[in-house]
Amino acid sequence: MDRKVRVGLIGSQFISTIHAEALKQSAAAEVVAVASPTRGNAKAFAQKHGIPHHLTDYHKLLEMNEIDLVVLGVPNNLHCQVTVDAAAAGKHIVLEKPMCLNLAEADRMIVACKKAKVKLMYAEELCFAPKYVRLKQLLDSGALGKPVLVKQSEKHDGPHASHFWDVNRAGGGVTMDMGCHAVEFFRWMLGRPAITSVYAQMGTAVHADKTQGDDNAILILEFANCATAVAEESWTKMGGMDDRAEVHGSKGVAYADLLHGNAIETYSAVGYDYAVEKAGSTVGWSFTIYEEIWNYGFVQEMAHFVDCVKHDKPPLVTGEDARVVLEVIFAAYESAGTGRKVYLPFKTDAAKPFDLWKNRS
């Protein structure tokens, strides 16, 4: 492709803002349209980000011939339908986590994209976060020996949008929301060996008034290369976003902390605008972060996906990867529901992961 890749955004909330800002930094892309169903949202978004076209119906966006790539920022329960529609319209697709609500949907999406010969690209930004990329290089270089234990955790005090609290719309709680990151992080870090088993500990520790879903979870994964991985996810951790990882190997160990580990250590008696996502007050001590979307890897991720479209390259993270992640999430809820280690591959007809935990028949 000799020209810039033309992008349509579907969605106008938190994550779509990140997409728009990340795409602005890509010289090879231009965002040409945004679609959002609530009257006024797409228009305001388009004005704010200098996007020429705005629509309320995403089907109209898919009809725009000039668009090469659509980036989805819609609720989980719409992922499947929008993906299938986009594939039918011949658009390449960038999809956020979690892939969709269940494995049948996942299969439909993969088949639809394969048939339409469009790329289904899975936006696991941790695989592009520059500190974690360096961590993987350390492991790949042999600096740490054979991996023994890999850890990753993501913690904050609860999601931005209300639909996350409704297990019927979200499919699950914090494991569904943030466990996805950890699972693909582990696979990528370890070179994608098969996952052989999953164990999960889940609880609704603080937000039982708001959700039936899990607000704290621990996942233990075993890999075919004998490494163990531990994920910690929380929707109850105050004091701002926490995202950190560790790799323990037979010859060494490495600790990488994306937020506190990069921050300016600040004390302010009067406070200021913003320290970090979900930080709460900035009066007193805080950990001031900078250039968040670059440091999380969103810029690098979008540049990569645009490059994949422009030069017809295979993406680093695919729909097939997203399906494995979803399978692990289902297995995790099964484990939480049974108190047992669940071996993979795991097949299930459950409509959503949550049904395997508290709703077991």
Place this chain on the structure above:
Amino acid sequence: MDRKVRVGLIGSQFISTIHAEALKQSAAAEVVAVASPTRGNAKAFAQKHGIPHHLTDYHKLLEMNEIDLVVLGVPNNLHCQVTVDAAAAGKHIVLEKPMCLNLAEADRMIVACKKAKVKLMYAEELCFAPKYVRLKQLLDSGALGKPVLVKQSEKHDGPHASHFWDVNRAGGGVTMDMGCHAVEFFRWMLGRPAITSVYAQMGTAVHADKTQGDDNAILILEFANCATAVAEESWTKMGGMDDRAEVHGSKGVAYADLLHGNAIETYSAVGYDYAVEKAGSTVGWSFTIYEEIWNYGFVQEMAHFVDCVKHDKPPLVTGEDARVVLEVIFAAYESAGTGRKVYLPFKTDAAKPFDLWKNRS
């Protein structure tokens, strides 16, 4: 008791040196004898630490009327017999982890001490480590709200003494050796609610040439107050001892790191005598620790136990606590052997924890 408490040490290896040094700092105690079976060891130890009497047979030490308290520094498989003998001789007893090899032994020890009206005091030093004591005060004060998740990990690159590698003598691997610390730490931190379940992930990742036992383990405990606890233990982590804890609550979170979190950050092109236990080389960057036995709580622990004897007070950590820890360790090996969450109370006739993991019939 109007005079100093008179102490006899049984053992002359690594941990007995710590006992002797900790007791030197207690104005209320004097060490009057040491017993160690290998010819020459007790004598050398006594000379080094200025102890008046040295013996090869611990029975002779137990016969010394002037001794009030014995502190055991012997292999795990001797804990039961020496304790029973000491109780019969009317001595108060300080016992290191793990309590003994199995639950039948534990019961014998508790009964023997109760019958003899001597104190059975369990030396879980983490309950006295000043940073962790402060952490508990934070939690108890309400600063962190209701506890949701408590974590503790202890990691180094393998034990000092060779008998740890032999599962027949040690009873298990790293879970048996260091998981004990975590379990009692969690109970103490949370105010000793009942433990309702245990899950364990174990592996022999690096030292399969030396041991059949676990050299890496993850434990997940559920408590009756709904808190979850996660322990990580490792015998494969290079770069020096690591001991850290976290308390996540409904109103806050606290991170306490005993080693890196207290150290002098040092770069030396030429190296020096000692950075921290099991640090390996001190050339290049290292994390220099200071006053280790004070910071681990050994001094405070011994002062407490001596005070309990002197003023007939109940110890902070008892033989009953030690038995709960051992029950959890057995349950952990059962879990690792079955891939299931094990509910407590857990009864077993197993001769040692390891038999429930790889040796299951």
Place this chain on the structure above:
Amino acid sequence: MDRKVRVGLIGSQFISTIHAEALKQSAAAEVVAVASPTRGNAKAFAQKHGIPHHLTDYHKLLEMNEIDLVVLGVPNNLHCQVTVDAAAAGKHIVLEKPMCLNLAEADRMIVACKKAKVKLMYAEELCFAPKYVRLKQLLDSGALGKPVLVKQSEKHDGPHASHFWDVNRAGGGVTMDMGCHAVEFFRWMLGRPAITSVYAQMGTAVHADKTQGDDNAILILEFANCATAVAEESWTKMGGMDDRAEVHGSKGVAYADLLHGNAIETYSAVGYDYAVEKAGSTVGWSFTIYEEIWNYGFVQEMAHFVDCVKHDKPPLVTGEDARVVLEVIFAAYESAGTGRKVYLPFKTDAAKPFDLWKNRS
């Protein structure tokens, strides 16, 4: 001396509380009396700390035959007279920084103690702080090579007692208050080579409404062994006490932080009793310290001074050391007043250091 060393405290404010608590931890000392002029203060202090005698007139305390050692916690302008009186009464003396108001006073004090054959011991606790003791061992061991640059800073948001703000009573500002610590720290760390020059930058940056004295200062010292030392002192730094040191040598470097570098990292939405001296609010992030008086070295310092009296040993820090510190402080104010490096030895008849800065004639 076969019995405990009997101690009298003169003073009942902040520092005397630290003295009392530190002395409680010394098995070789007992505090037998406290004197404080304000009616009721000594009595309340004695009750709180279990001290048998309390007096309003320190002369009465000096008349008590059973007292071996007096520990002074009085304003700077009384140091000389009380020391001279105590020496005349045959008491050994522990003196806080700064030694006194001027060099003539310092000479009187040294002569009085020498003549009376009593020990004049200078309470520079940084020479006993266990982390800094370890730092000195690193340097002495050769781990860092030849010292090139030594740094120490002490910063908080202003002194406890109001007399510190009055340059006529205090003699100076933050350099007089806290620069003393740095100067003796440098001398001790480097093995007490001669100081060849002093340069000082002083300012009244924030508290001009309260004081004419310096509330921020930078000192640069040159030593006869060619090392340079830099001290930073501040009475305007919010967020809690800061005390840290660095040693840069030809073969390495070491960083030691007494407060943030030892703390529990805490987030509390509701706050708690105490994080660290002068921390302000504990709502939000804070750095929780533990066992402060031990970690600052007060316990070890008092134990050492008591031991010096008990066994007639030379103290680690003497009146002569205190006089050198005071000479450097005078030279620093001279430098701030002239904008020049001041070479040592420095002689001056100034009544107090402050007179050499803003009050120059």
Place this chain on the structure above:
Amino acid sequence: MDRKVRVGLIGSQFISTIHAEALKQSAAAEVVAVASPTRGNAKAFAQKHGIPHHLTDYHKLLEMNEIDLVVLGVPNNLHCQVTVDAAAAGKHIVLEKPMCLNLAEADRMIVACKKAKVKLMYAEELCFAPKYVRLKQLLDSGALGKPVLVKQSEKHDGPHASHFWDVNRAGGGVTMDMGCHAVEFFRWMLGRPAITSVYAQMGTAVHADKTQGDDNAILILEFANCATAVAEESWTKMGGMDDRAEVHGSKGVAYADLLHGNAIETYSAVGYDYAVEKAGSTVGWSFTIYEEIWNYGFVQEMAHFVDCVKHDKPPLVTGEDARVVLEVIFAAYESAGTGRKVYLPFKTDAAKPFDLWKNRS
């Protein structure tokens, strides 16, 4: 300008590699030529970086009509002549620190560029380093109150190229090499108030065998807004590059560390390719950095300068700023030579800064 800005690089060593890599990330620039006098260097550089033209004589490069902007990576003693030549050829200029050898040269350069109506842009990358940019935003937002003390230090174990050790070619030692960064950092951070005085402490502590220049220095600057600034520079600090800054204000304080404060904390028993600039061995503990040129601000700096040329905007850092920095450096050497605070403006005919220190007549 509707097209890309066409850039010529003069130089092919360490800093020119950084320029080339930073410019590759700018969508608005293309590097069209490189000039370097040593036969083969320019060619190899051009091949490595995909640059179409390479030359040995920079005059030839200046004759290329298509070039808009030249970026200089030449020894300090050539800065003046190449700048004057480039201005005469109508090229915009990016200049590295230090601006040149003396103030007469600086004036010639400024006049030449003014006359030729080309931009003289001074490449102080710290003004673009994203963590420091965030630090400035904190200060500008009022979060820290009125600035009282600003600190910045840069330390490593010695320069890359041999000409730095020769004071005749370099003009001075570490103050000339790295003090430049600190001075402009302070001016930028504080909003460029006038500097009223400079004091400097310099020494040749470790490398007296290699250089007469200063290998360690402390600078104290006073600003017209009453803030004080302290710079520490070292060519003797082992263990890898150190670059950190602090802003202490009347309402708060902030600490920013570019290297250790962003790193992966790594232990490797076997070592690996690269931890950080001048790290030495990577066996044992190291602090692994990532995306250095982005984190130092080189990418953002070049993008800014290219944008200034493309859209005819005033650069953030100019030749006039560079001249102030050089004036401060001269004043610093004067101060080191006299032991006095030097007040600004400072005029001197000295041929190079070093002459004011050890070579004073």
